[in-house]
Amino acid sequence: MQQRRILSEKQINAELLNGNLATPKWYFPVMGVLGIGVVIGFITILYMFNRGLGVTGLARPVYWGLFITTFVFWVGISHAGIMISAILRLTQAEWRRPVTRAAELLTVFSLLTALFSL
Known part of the structure; x- marks a missing residue:
C-alpha cells in the first residue's frame, strides 16, 4: 500500500x-x-x-460557388457522423462509447459550421 x-x-x-x-x-x-x-x-x-460575391464564384456563369460547396461539404460530413453513431449503436458494440461520442460531436460541429457558411 x-x-x-x-x-x-x-x-x-x-x-x-x-x-x-x-x-x-x-x-x-x-x-x-x-x-x-x-x-x-x-x-x-x-x-x-x-x-461583391463575384470573387467567391457566385457570379452568374458559375453555378456552384464557394458558399454552396462548403455548405454541402459540411452537411455531408455531419451525415457521416450520424451514420457512424447509428451503426455503432445498432450493433451494440461495447467499445463504441468514445467513438460514438466523437461521431456525435462531429455531427454537431459540422452542422454548426455548415450553418455559418450560409
Whole structure:
C-alpha cells in the first residue's frame, strides 16, 4: 500500500494549475501565426464585401460557388457522423462509447459550421 502524502493547499493548487498557468515556448509563435490567419480572413471578407460575391464564384456563369460547396461539404460530413453513431449503436458494440461520442460531436460541429457558411 502506498503511503498518503499530506499536501498543503498551496501545493495542491500548484500541482493542479501548473499545466494551465505555464505556457510552453511554442505557444506565442503559434498564436501569432493564427492571429495573422484571422487578420487575413477579415481582409478577404472585407474584400468580398467591397467587390461583391463575384470573387467567391457566385457570379452568374458559375453555378456552384464557394458558399454552396462548403455548405454541402459540411452537411455531408455531419451525415457521416450520424451514420457512424447509428451503426455503432445498432450493433451494440461495447467499445463504441468514445467513438460514438466523437461521431456525435462531429455531427454537431459540422452542422454548426455548415450553418455559418450560409
